[in-house]
Amino acid sequence: MSNQPPAQDEPEVAIGSREQLLHLLAEASEIEHTLMCSYLYAAFSLKRAGDVGLSQAQGAAVERWRKAIMDVAVEEMGHLLTVANLTVAVGGRPHFARPNFPVSPGYFPAGVVVRLSGFSEETLDHFIFLERPRGVEGEDADSYEQADYARDHARPGLMPTAQDYTTIGHLYEAIRQNLRALAGRLGESGLFIGRKHAQVGAGIIDLDGVATISDLSDALAAIDFVVEQGEGSPSDEAESHYRSFLALREELDALRQADARFVPAWPVAGNPVLRKPPEPEDKVYVSHPQAAKLLDFACATYGLLLRVLGQAFARPGDEVAADQKKLVGTAFDLMHVLGAAASQLARLPAMEMETDMDTHAGMSFTMLRGVEPLLTGSAETQVIREQLMMLAEAGLSPELTDPLKAQAAVFDLASAR
Numbered sequence: 310m311s312n313q314p315p316a317q318d319e320p321e322v323a324i325g326s327r328e329q330l331l332h333l334l335a336e337a338s339e340i341e342h343t344l345m346c347s348y349l350y351a352a353f354s355l356k357r358a359g360d361v362g363l364s365q366a367q368g369a370a371v372e373r374w375r376k377a378i379m380d381v382a383v384e385e386m387g388h389l390l391t392v393a394n395l396t397v398a399v400g401g402r403p404h405f406a407r408p409n410f411p412v413s414p415g416y417f418p419a420g421v422v423v424r425l426s427g428f429s430e431e432t433l434d435h436f437i438f439l440e441r442p443r444g445v446e447g448e449d450a451d452s453y454e455q456a457d458y459a460r461d462h463a464r465p466g467l468m469p470t471a472q473d474y475t476t477i478g479h480l481y482e483a484i485r486q487n488l489r490a491l492a493g494r495l496g497e498s499g500l501f502i503g504r505k506h507a508q509v510g511a512g513i514i515d516l517d518g519v520a521t522i523s524d525l526s527d528a529l530a531a532i533d534f535v536v537e538q539g540e541g542s543p544s545d546e547a548e549s550h551y552r553s554f555l556a557l558r559e560e561l562d563a564l565r566q567a568d569a570r571f572v573p574a575w576p577v578a579g580n581p582v583l584r585k586p587p588e589p590e591d592k593v594y595v596s597h598p599q600a601a602k603l604l605d606f607a608c609a610t611y612g613l614l615l616r617v618l619g620q621a622f623a624r625p626g627d628e629v630a631a632d633q634k635k636l637v638g639t640a641f642d643l644m645h646v647l648g649a650a651a652s653q654l655a656r657l658p659a660m661e662m663e664t665d666m667d668t669h670a671g672m673s674f675t676m677l678r679g680v681e682p683l684l685t686g687s688a689e690t691q692v693i694r695e696q697l698m699m700l701a702e703a704g705l706s707p708e709l710t711d712p713l714k715a716q717a718a719v720f721d722l723a724s725a726r
Contacts, residue, residue, distance in 0.1 A: 332469030
């Protein structure tokens with residue numbers, strides 16, 4: 310059971326049907342997914358040791374910060390997969406869709422602002438605010454403030470109710486209470502109707518906390534792990550995302566005080582977009598030819614990554630471990646390619662105009678229209694192989710394309726027949 314103190318000003322938890330639980334799990338998936346992308350964007354914007362203008366100590370610091378933020382992002386992926394396992398356990402399918410950046414007001418609660426920003430003091434303050442534990446007061450960075458609102462229903466009924474929350478921990482508290490209520494009403498066997506083989510467990514992926522779920526005890530333990538890894542617990546505060554960002558902010562302050570000219574990150578765009586937006590406010594359209602080509606490649610890589618990850622869940626049959634390992638292995642190779650492309654983007658100008666050369670590009674994490682599962686068997690193999698080969702033949706550096714060619718060879722059509 311979670312040891313976090315309850316916050317007195319959190320909204321009352323809405324208890325409902327299985328559909329309400331699936332609704333909450335879908336929102337948790339989108340929160341974890343958007344946070345992961347936000348953290349990755351900040352990490353990719355950091356300069357590297359040896360870059361012009363960085364001292365040896367500053368270079369060591371940016372490398373350390375990059376690793377720390379990347380570690381948090383990987384743990385957010387673990388949280389996303391944990392929520393996927395919870396969703397499958399209660400009879401749903403993993404939800405890897407999400408809104409594009411920046412997320413419009415009203416989609417999440419008023420205090421949850423999610424957009425893409427480069428590494429800075431304000432960005433770190435925002436991360437600290439988002440990861441703060443329940444019961445801890447905090448203020449968001451000024452540039453992330455937005456008008457207060459509530460996602461109310463005129464009359465709660467059969468449709469799932471939007472669960473507002475001021476901290477992410479309270480969203481998970483709502484999931485916890487709905488799990489308990491449904492287990493009491495349906496019985497554990499009536500609630501946990503999804504097969505363990507349809508989930509991704511520790512034997513398939515080596516991420517802390519990711520395990521298959523078959524009963525209420527497993528589900529509550531999974532929620533406790535996610536909350537404590539994000540907020541921290543009284544027994545292990547130093548390992549939480551919240552504490553990691555606090556420590557990083559303190560170190561940045563110290564280096565800024567020692568050298569006011571220290572610039573740890575490239576001047577990446579806030580909310581870069583792949584396509585010219587009809588509403589350009591708060592967005593930067595990446596139009597520089599070199600950056601636009603690389604961004605297109607990076608977004609296509611990201612889209613395939615989500616497809617491949619989704620294929621690892623809810624596979625038919627009980628002998629699925631080999632396929633799951635292959636798919637998860639491909640997903641991790643795609644992550645490395647994505648990271649290399651995103652780091653290159655941060656060094657390129659975002660726009661063609663000479664007057665805008667000071668604004669650099671960045672990975673927009675543009676979503677596919679749909680990331681629902683592909684048909685399994687030979688159809689799945691063919692679609693994945695086709696997309697891997699298209700990416701491999703994009704005319705970019707071997708650093709980006711060679712791993713894709715190797716993965717395409719793994720998806721041999723003959724093996725799927």
